[in-house]
Amino acid sequence: GSPSGGPAHADRQASAARFSATAPATRKFATAAEALHTVFGYDSFRGDQAAIIAQVVDGKDAVVLMPTGGGKSLCYQIPSLVREGTGIVVSPLIALMQDQVDALTAVGVRAAFLNSSQDSASRGQVERDYLAGNLDLLYVAPERLSSEATKRFLDQGTIALFAIDEAHCVSQWGHDFRPDYLALSELADRWPDVPRIALTATATDATHQEITSRLQMGDAKHFVASFDRPNIQYRIVGKSEVRKQLLSFIKTEHPDDAGIVYALSRKTVDQTAEFLRQSGLNALPYHAGLDAGLRARTQSKFLRDEGVIIVATIAFGMGIDKPDVRFVAHIDLPKSVEGYYQETGRAGRDGAPANAWLAYGLSDVVQQRRMIDESPGDMSHRRKLSAHLDAMLALCETVHCRRVNLLRYFGQTSEPCGNCDTCLEPPEAWDGTVPAQKLLSTIVRLLRERNQKFGAGHLIDILRGKETPRATQHRHTELKTWGIGADLSDQQWRGVVRQLLAQGYLATSGEYGTLILTDTAAEVLAGSRQVQLRTEPDRPARSAAGRTSSKKAAAADLSPEQATLFEALRVWRSAQSREQGVPAYIVFG
Numbered sequence: 206g207s208p209s210g211g212p213a214h215a216d217r218q219a220s221a222a223r224f225s226a227t228a229p230a231t232r233k234f235a236t237a238a239e240a241l242h243t244v245f246g247y248d249s250f251r252g253d254q255a256a257i258i259a260q261v262v263d264g265k266d267a268v269v270l271m272p273t274g275g276g277k278s279l280c281y282q283i284p285s286l287v288r289e290g291t292g293i294v295v296s297p298l299i300a301l302m303q304d305q306v307d308a309l310t311a312v313g314v315r316a317a318f319l320n321s322s323q324d325s326a327s328r329g330q331v332e333r334d335y336l337a338g339n340l341d342l343l344y345v346a347p348e349r350l351s352s353e354a355t356k357r358f359l360d361q362g363t364i365a366l367f368a369i370d371e372a373h374c375v376s377q378w379g380h381d382f383r384p385d386y387l388a389l390s391e392l393a394d395r396w397p398d399v400p401r402i403a404l405t406a407t408a409t410d411a412t413h414q415e416i417t418s419r420l421q422m423g424d425a426k427h428f429v430a431s432f433d434r435p436n437i438q439y440r441i442v443g444k445s446e447v448r449k450q451l452l453s454f455i456k457t458e459h460p461d462d463a464g465i466v467y468a469l470s471r472k473t474v475d476q477t478a479e480f481l482r483q484s485g486l487n488a489l490p491y492h493a494g495l496d497a498g499l500r501a502r503t504q505s506k507f508l509r510d511e512g513v514i515i516v517a518t519i520a521f522g523m524g525i526d527k528p529d530v531r532f533v534a535h536i537d538l539p540k541s542v543e544g545y546y547q548e549t550g551r552a553g554r555d556g557a558p559a560n561a562w563l564a565y566g567l568s569d570v571v572q573q574r575r576m577i578d579e580s581p582g583d584m585s586h587r588r589k590l591s592a593h594l595d596a597m598l599a600l601c602e603t604v605h606c607r608r609v610n611l612l613r614y615f616g617q618t619s620e621p622c623g624n625c626d627t628c629l630e631p632p633e634a635w636d637g638t639v640p641a642q643k644l645l646s647t648i649v650r651l652l653r654e655r656n657q658k659f660g661a662g663h664l665i666d667i668l669r670g671k672e673t674p675r676a677t678q679h680r681h682t683e684l685k686t687w688g689i690g691a692d693l694s695d696q697q698w699r700g701v702v703r704q705l706l707a708q709g710y711l712a713t714s715g716e717y718g719t720l721i722l723t724d725t726a727a728e729v730l731a732g733s734r735q736v737q738l739r740t741e742p743d744r745p746a747r748s749a750a751g752r753t754s755s756k757k758a759a760a761a762d763l764s765p766e767q768a769t770l771f772e773a774l775r776v777w778r779s780a781q782s783r784e785q786g787v788p789a790y791i792v793f794g
């Protein structure tokens with residue numbers, strides 16, 4: 206943790222003084238409990254901490270999956286204070302190392318780091334301290350450990366243990382892969398007698414298995430904590446005017462609280478921070494494009510002052526230990542459930558109620574699908590991104606408990622929580638088959654009759670029969686499906702399109718995000734598959750009258766059309782069979 210975090214801070218300072226005063230020649234502790242009380246000033250271990258620490262003190266390996274804020278650091282810091290020698294900690298972020306070392310030094314632990322940010326004088330000092338046995342903990346960047354020189358250097362001292370923090374970075378399947386972590390597989394061969402502990406807050410089965418095999422942790426004991434954070438209330442709303450929605454969320458529920466707002470682009474971060482400031486909130490932007498000094502000042506304001514809101518890209522947050530963050534808001538769709546979970550996990554570390562609030566909309570889905578299509582890297586890389594996005598969308602679109610969905614993603618089962626938006630206000634599911642058919646058949650017709658493809662906005666205008674210059678120019682009014690979707694509002698249609706995209710009936714193609722059909726769309730068109738949609742939580746539910754008229758309109762509109770529809774379908778299917786080698790996304794023309 207950081208020196209400013211937590212109520213135990215003053216205690217820890219006091220114990221630091223005690224620790225220094227009583228420091229004997231050997232500064233090691235006889236027991237883990239003694240180190241916990243004396244150095245960190247805590248009364249007792251949390252969760253699996255005691256068992257994990259015992260395992261490592263005993264010289265054996267451990268794999269630790271524990272949510273953010275669970276207390277992973279102590280699991281390697283305390284064994285390093287009990288075992289002879291220096292605990293070598295591999296950590297991915299240089300800024301994080303500095304914080305950890307500062308916090309440890311403040312409580313009297315002999316800690317240092319080696320990384321590229323250092324000048325040679327301070328590096329030399331750290332190396333001498335290590336060789337003289339004067340370090341309990343040494344943080345190193347992963348790329349250093351792959352160098353033979355570093356390995357030989359480490360051999361000249363005594364290694365108490367290796368700790369691999371943020372171990373999910375070794376997973377190529379994961380959301381935060383770092384190639385440097387792959388070299389850590391050699392630790393087991395080179396130092397078979399040194400215990401290793403791998404720690405992460407990412408706990409999908411796939412990541413867990415990859416950590417175990419890549420780091421050669423086959424003989425390790427695995428400690429998997431519950432990933433539930435019961436005090437966090439999850440809420441996912443449909444995006445309309447996102448800044449206003451955000452402002453109203455903050456003003457009504459967290460007017461004076463500290464919080465983090467995540468956005469994908471630096472521009473959105475700057476604009477949103479500015480907007481919140483003008484609305485009277487104490488909001489500051491944070492992203493990698495800002496000067497390092499400014500970033501550091503922003504971060505310490507967030508930690509020290511009360512009620513500061515940080516608007517940030519995902520560059521912000523890892524390793525920041527502020528216990529009383531009351532909300533984490535996302536105004537853009539996160540790219541993976543792991544990322545979302547880690548980011549929201551920064552709320553409510555003190556155990557008091559906190560909110561995770563996310564707004565997402567059709568544009569998020571279209572934009573992210575396009576980014577995946579255009580992303581560099583091979584097919585398997587794109588498949589990975591796509592699978593991550595799909596899981597995120599499934600979480601957003603679920604009509605069941607968010608927490609159950611989230612925990613299931615991490616391989617854990619649970620009961621509906623009663624403390625998420627879907628539990629508190631169960632969304633209505635409605636039969637969206639007819640609107641789906643209207644949209645899908647419009648897409649098929651445009652292709653078949655005119656060889657045209659359009660994005661969502663354009664298609665919705667056609668369905669709603671909106672007289673725009675664009676409609677006249679493209680002779681949309683002559684289309685058979687012109688205006689057949691007038692029973693739904695623009696916003697409702699956007700919800701339909703978004704959910705069809707999320708459920709895989711539609712895909713996007715090209716730089717304009719034009720909509721195309723997938724394999725399963727055929728079943729919807731043929732009427733052999735029903736489409737379940739959820740009502741948008743952010744707008745009034747569709748009235749009963751509206752729903753009836755929608756069904757009537759459907760029957761009136763579509764029945765006479767069926768022959769044509771099936772003909773379109775047949776044409777489409779034969780087009781599909783011609784498009785050999787494009788199995789998942791069928792692109793026309």
Ligand code: ADP
Nearest residue numbers: 206211247249250251273274275276277278279
């Ligand atoms: P993680 O790395 O799992 O996200 P940290 O190691 O940063 O979590 O710990 C989160 C917070 O919990 C820190 O403020 C830490 O000091 C505190 N903490 C950890 N273990 C205990 C404990 N046994 N008793 C009280 N506080 C603890």
Ligand code: MG
Nearest residue numbers: 277278370524
């Ligand atoms: Mg940590």
Ligand code: ZN
Nearest residue numbers: 606622625628
């Ligand atoms: Zn729930």
